[in-house]
Amino acid sequence: MKPRHKRLAVIALGLAALGVAAALVLNAFEQNLVFFFTPSQVAANEAPQGRTFRIGGMVQSGSVQRSGVEVRFLVTDTAKTIPVLYNGALPDLFREGKGVVAQGQLGPDGVFRAREVLAKHDENYMPPEAAEAVKRAQETADRMAKTLK
Amino acid sequence: MRWFWFASPQTFFPLAGSIARWCAVGAALLAAAGLYVGFFVAPTDAQQGEAYRIIFIHVAAAWMSMLLYVVMAFWAAIGLAFNTRLSAMMASALAPTGALFTFIALWTGALWGRPTWGAYWVWDARLTSELILLFLYLGFMALQAAIDDPRRADRAGALLAIVGVVNVPIIYYSVQWWNTLHQGASVSLTRAPSMASTMLTGMLLMALAFWLYSIAASLARVRCIIKERE
Numbered sequence: 001m002k003p004r005h006k007r008l009a010v011i012a013l014g015l016a017a018l019g020v021a022a023a024l025v026l027n028a029f030e031q032n033l034v035f036f037f038t039p040s041q042v043a044a045n046e047a048p049q050g051r052t053f054r055i056g057g058m059v060q061s062g063s064v065q066r067s068g069v070e071v072r073f074l075v076t077d078t079a080k081t082i083p084v085l086y087n088g089a090l091p092d093l094f095r096e097g098k099g100v101v102a103q104g105q106l107g108p109d110g111v112f113r114a115r116e117v118l119a120k121h122d123e124n125y126m127p128p129e130a131a132e133a134v135k136r137a138q139e140t141a142d143r144m145a146k147t148l149k
Numbered sequence: 150m151r152w153f154w155f156a157s158p159q160t161f162f163p164l165a166g167s168i169a170r171w172c173a174v175g176a177a178l179l180a181a182a183g184l185y186v187g188f189f190v191a192p193t194d195a196q197q198g199e200a201y202r203i204i205f206i207h208v209a210a211a212w213m214s215m216l217l218y219v220v221m222a223f224w225a226a227i228g229l230a231f232n233t234r235l236s237a238m239m240a241s242a243l244a245p246t247g248a249l250f251t252f253i254a255l256w257t258g259a260l261w262g263r264p265t266w267g268a269y270w271v272w273d274a275r276l277t278s279e280l281i282l283l284f285l286y287l288g289f290m291a292l293q294a295a296i297d298d299p300r301r302a303d304r305a306g307a308l309l310a311i312v313g314v315v316n317v318p319i320i321y322y323s324v325q326w327w328n329t330l331h332q333g334a335s336v337s338l339t340r341a342p343s344m345a346s347t348m349l350t351g352m353l354l355m356a357l358a359f360w361l362y363s364i365a366a367s368l369a370r371v372r373c374i375i376k377e378r379e
Binding site (some may be wrong): 007009014056093095 | 194204335344
């Protein structure tokens with residue numbers, strides 16, 4: 001083995017060891033790198049108690065109630081739902097049926113009092129006409145499913 | 150071998166010059182085409198309206214920031230293993246361009262985040278790991294600048310570059326491994342892109358323009374380094 005091949009082998013081995021170490025560290029961090037908790041995780045008491053944390057999910061359709069600056073809505077991950085209370089301006093992309101991340105505290109009454117609400121959008125980009133077509137197709141499929149039931 | 154003939158800085162110098170010139174021209178043309186498609190041809194997004202158009206710069210810059218780091222670490226490792234002068238110079242030449250694209254990705258991301266998410270910055274896994282990438286680039290440049298002997302500077306920088314390469318897959322997969330505010334990838338090798346085709350065309354044109362710009366800028370910079378050292 002020439003010295004330069006030895007050096008290459010040492011670098012490769014070092015990089016492999018580093019990769020394994022990083023994987024182990026990230027695995028250990030798993031829970032702490034979570035940006036938000038889903039309503040199901042909150043229901044299973046996985047979210048920190050009595051501390052500020054974030055919840056994330058969809059804004060349930062038809063659940064947004066505004067009274068002045070106060071907004072109430074339900075965050076759902078389709079399995080569980082959490083009621084959220086928020087005072088303040090909502091981001092432009094805050095929509096019913098779309099993603100949302102709220103930071104705040106869970107009250108003893110089960111209502112999440114948010115101090116900050118962020119909109120989480122998805123990675124799909126399409127012109128409005130295409131979005132309209134997708135929506136119509138979805139509605140037709142839903143109607144068909146209902147008729148067939 | 151013809152390939153290794155160009156591994157000597159003296160013979161590479163004129164070749165780098167002509168490649169850099171052609172790539173600079175190509176980058177300017179492709180960027181003009183990409184921006185035209187991005188701003189005038191691509192349709193408005195159904196959800197985000199016009200705000201999404203920053204994607205044409207943001208995504209291409211973010212791809213470039215990760216790719217350039219891998220290329221930089223590759224040349225640094227080759228230089229460390231085989232003691233080749235030109236590879237170490239290539240690594241040093243790539244760092245400022247990589248740092249620039251990382252900064253552009255973070256900056257345009259902040260400008261995009263405010264109107265869509267409602268925040269310039271959040272500490273989620275994607276944003277934080279991209280910020281670490283910027284620090285790795287800056288650390289690499291600072292470390293090399295701090296050591297006077299170029300050979301020793303190359304070796305120290307190479308170690309940092311190789312260690313930091315672990316961060317690149319973390320950035321890329323962060324949106325899959327953890328729940329983040331940042332959305333997932335719209336374009337990947339394993340499935341169909343989830344965006345309208347004209348939008349995709351604009352993004353790919355910009356990505357190609359950034360590729361050519363990176364080649365031109367780093368080769369122009371490596372010529373300066375060759376002049377300085379030889």
